[in-house]
Amino acid sequence: MQTIAIKIRGIDDVISFIDSCSGIPGRAGVIWWLALGGLFLDAFSNSALSAGLGPMTRDLHLGAPQIALITSFASWVAIAFNPIGGWMADRWGRIRPLVLAKFLAVIGAVLVVFAPGFEVILAGRFFVGMAYGIDFAIAMAMLAEFTPVKLKSRLNAWQGMWYTAVCSNLLLALLFQSWHVGDSIWRHSVAATALFGIAILILQLVFLIESPIWLARKERLVETATAMSRIYGRTFSAAPVEERVPVLNQATRGLANVALIFRGIYLPRTLLAATVQVGQSIQYFAIGWYLPLISAALFGKDFVYATLGALLFNVFGIVGGFMSPAIGKRFGLRRASAFGFAAVFVMLLVLGLFGSKMPLWLAVIVPSLFILFHSSGPGANGKSLSSLSFRSEIRAGANGVIGALGSIGAALGLLVFPLFREHYGLDKTFLILAIVPLVASVICFVIKWDPTRTSITPDNEPDAPQFKSDAEEAPVFMNPAIEKSQR
Template sequence: MPQHLLRGVSDVVSFIDSRSRIGGRAGLIWWLALSGLFLDAFSNSALSAGLGPMTRDMELSATQVAILTSMASWVAIAFNPIGGWLADKWGRIPPLLIAKVLALAGAMLAAFAPSFEMVLAGRFFVGAAYGIDFAIAMALLAEFTPARFKARLNTWQGIWYVAVCSNLVLAIMFYNMNVGDSIWRYSVGTAGLVALVLFVLQAVFMVESPTWLARKEKLTRAAASMTKIYGATFTAAPVEDRIPVTNQATKGFANVALIFRGIYLPRTVLAATVQMAQSIQYFAVGWYLPIISIALFGEDFVVATLGALVFNVFGIVGGFMSPVIGKRFGLRRASAIGFAAVFAMLVVLGFFYESMPLWLAFVVPSLFILFHSGGPGANGKSLSTLSFRSELRAGANGIIGAIGSAGAALGLLVFPLLKEGIGLGPTFLILSIVPLVAFIICSIIKWDPTRTAISPDEELNAPQFKSDAAAQAAAAEASVLAAK
């Protein structure tokens, strides 16, 4: 069995980058992390498919619908950075498992809720799970992905739409079981079952990120993780032979300030813009597609649900194409192109949704989802994940994810209120401002992590602050003294 000596984080990153594929135990971990994102999407969209029946079942007002549908996103605003902080301080795996427990609790509370308030409590736990899980899972994916496959992080977007379509198919199945307006309870309960299965699988097969361990100067544990994951023997170098970790961020929540300074500031602005804009446009339009479908195709539940299913199949296509698109154009340009196309689709819907022929009523929302999922829908998470070094990565994902959750909450809250107040057409036109502004920002900021040869974990010669420079100099001096 080959043996490898680990002197520092650069050895860990170099070995992972040398892999020709994401296979073996690393591949299993990669797909289990993605499965967690499937759960996040499944839990978030569980109410979407049965929103019409739920509104009738619980006799909800437009304000109650807006509060209920946006609840998980409001909660995620707080739990995104909490999850990121936990993952950067204590590791990736424990918070991921906590998120599954929270998702299970939220699903059970909502599924058996006798009142609106109890459903709201269930969505609180779902939001907490979503906030914790997403920031960490994306960081973990990045740390198991060789540099040549960076764009594959966008695969999560395809997984998201698979989850949404699964909910829609289940809704039709439950409808045919003659469960009446309780369809939504079955969808929410199924999300709890998925959470339970994933908890077991992740607890058994997940392994702590060796990149994070190495950045935290836990090289012996990093070597043990590498041995378990890659089937070769890894050992930590003697202390005197180890490469010092420079620019180490060790101040917990204070690390948040680092992503708003120096070389990280434009990266943060870009990732946050893409994240928030895509969240607003998706959760104000894409999430409500079953309701929009009713407005387009009539009140028949099966027909409207099938319409929403067709729209979201385009999301699967765009989502799984997004790694190829991201690799071809770069994440930034792909986002800009996607925002421009989404802007055009919203303008068309705004002016013509009432008068367009049936075939066009299918095509335009489908293209909206296709351009969204193939571009900015995937890229906000990937941009924030790939732009920061390991001990900042989950925390940065948490902060930028909170900004995205704010966009999601805003979209979920605003859409039903605007739709009821001014109608569907003007609502589309108002929302079209969001992708237009995002397109402009994506055109101005030029940073793209898929267009740089240096991993953020290896940006050791580009200190951003005087304190970092001092720490680097001190580490270098200590290394020279140890050599003597």
């Protein structure tokens, strides 16, 4: 019996089919997890130095300003390459920039592994920052485009992957310590990053297929049908030209796309996503990234005990990160962020006021709760909010701009912690940084947009120059062939 091809007339048919899926089936699931694997690599690259920061400081005789620069440099570079990556993805598609990011990550890791000193490490971190900036803007957009609307909150799973990567680095650090490699242990951690980057690069080259939603937004329906057939294992075909539905209000390329996200209905979405992104970046990269050093201050400077303490803290990040999709589904991404920021504020207040006087059991619980509340709420939601709030042809660009703001927050957090700690002490540093989640929580409570609490799909809603209120619902129609196949 001959299979009837499902006709693709435009972007609505693609979205309707994806949203009709009960999960993320077939090749789509492989692509989804490979995009997530790229984010795992980004976390792995960023945390590789964290696990061995103490030994590297001794090995290279680094001062606080040099540590601050090395740890924050990749984030400063990512500020520029977040929007560049978004622009590349909106213009040329998702696949080529994603693969390029892995190639850059491998180069950066190799440079750091064999670096004779401070300057070459900075050069390596430049490539890592390029990769991080490009990859995050695009991977989150691609995840959103392969996720059915009812599973929107599943994007938050990237946060669980982040902490899995961090814990993997800490476990590897303990393994390398058992090899008695001394203070060069940080080179082994970064070498593991290079090997993992090569593996992800090969897998993405082999298995990734271009996003059908992006192709359809570009009105490349023949390529859309081919991609859909390969991804979902069913027969799709482009409708005859006379039956095709044109994309209305197609966003133009270049700076006009960036201007769109600061206008009309997109403005509060941008403000909310940027607030969560910047707030969570500052609090994580000022506190969470330095947990091995904080653990050493709490439990002693022995490398094994300090690493085990940091590992314990970050296990709560895995729990919170993989809980965040359920929490986001239950409360919405906005309220989950607001409550998470408020809880983080309380934890930093406790650490600042009582950190040096706390008994051991409380010194374990409070940083663990900090990571739990961060990862289950705002830690995941900034990137998810920006990925779910904008339509396909500006999604990666919006992610790039908001991601650049987040990278500024990350760079500031990485830069100020060692400087504040040296100048004010650990307890006062916690109190100063507590201002960040407090302000972010208030903003999250004030702005009401939440992509998981609206029936509007950004790829279906009209956009500039005719903006539409959130109360108006854009029409969504189902391909008759799809309806027939579901009956």
